[in-house]
Amino acid sequence: MTWTRTRTLALLLFLSVALNLFVAGMVVGRWDRWDGPRGHGGPRHGKSMSKVIEYALGDSLTPALRSRLEQHDDAMRENFQETRESRRAIRDVLVREPFNKDAYLEALDRMNAVHDRMRAETHSFMIEIMDQLTPEQRRLLVEKLDRKRKYD
Numbered sequence: 537m538t539w540t541r542t543r544t545l546a547l548l549l550f551l552s553v554a555l556n557l558f559v560a561g562m563v564v565g566r567w568d569r570w571d572g573p574r575g576h577g578g579p580r581h582g583k584s585m586s587k588v589i590e591y592a593l594g595d596s597l598t599p600a601l602r603s604r605l606e607q608h609d610d611a612m613r614e615n616f617q618e619t620r621e622s623r624r625a626i627r628d629v630l631v632r633e634p635f636n637k638d639a640y641l642e643a644l645d646r647m648n649a650v651h652d653r654m655r656a657e658t659h660s661f662m663i664e665i666m667d668q669l670t671p672e673q674r675r676l677l678v679e680k681l682d683r684k685r686k687y688d
Contacts, residue, residue: 592680608661615654622647
């Protein structure tokens with residue numbers, strides 16, 4: 537069998553189609569994680585609620601509210617760092633030999649404490665912020681949050 541120009545073009549066409557399908561599959565598979573022109577941040581995963589509020593309400597926020605959003609974002613950044621560290625600790629315990637159940641439970645407790653602190657901070661923050669928003673801003677925020685929810 538001789539290698540002809542037609543076979544070379546057919547091979548290149550096949551490789552091109554395969555590469556395009558691969559790239560298209562990656563784009564579609566990650567589509568729900570894109571946050572518009574602001575970049576790739578995930579659907580509120582890994583983002584503090586302050587960033588979601590700022591994105592949803594934009595220019596309608598007062599300077600005082602923007603300041604409070606920044607404060608909350610700083611507090612949550614520390615919590616996110618602690619969450620990553622607690623996950624690393626859990627992974628370290630899981631791969632250590634022999635398996636130590638008590639160390640694993642202790643690492644889980646540390647992670648749960650961070651999550652509880654994050655939840656409490658976010659809930660008190662939301663109560664504080666919602667009290668300062670106009671009815672129109674609250675409605676707009678709820679609509680924005682509902683648009684992002686796909687599986688409710």
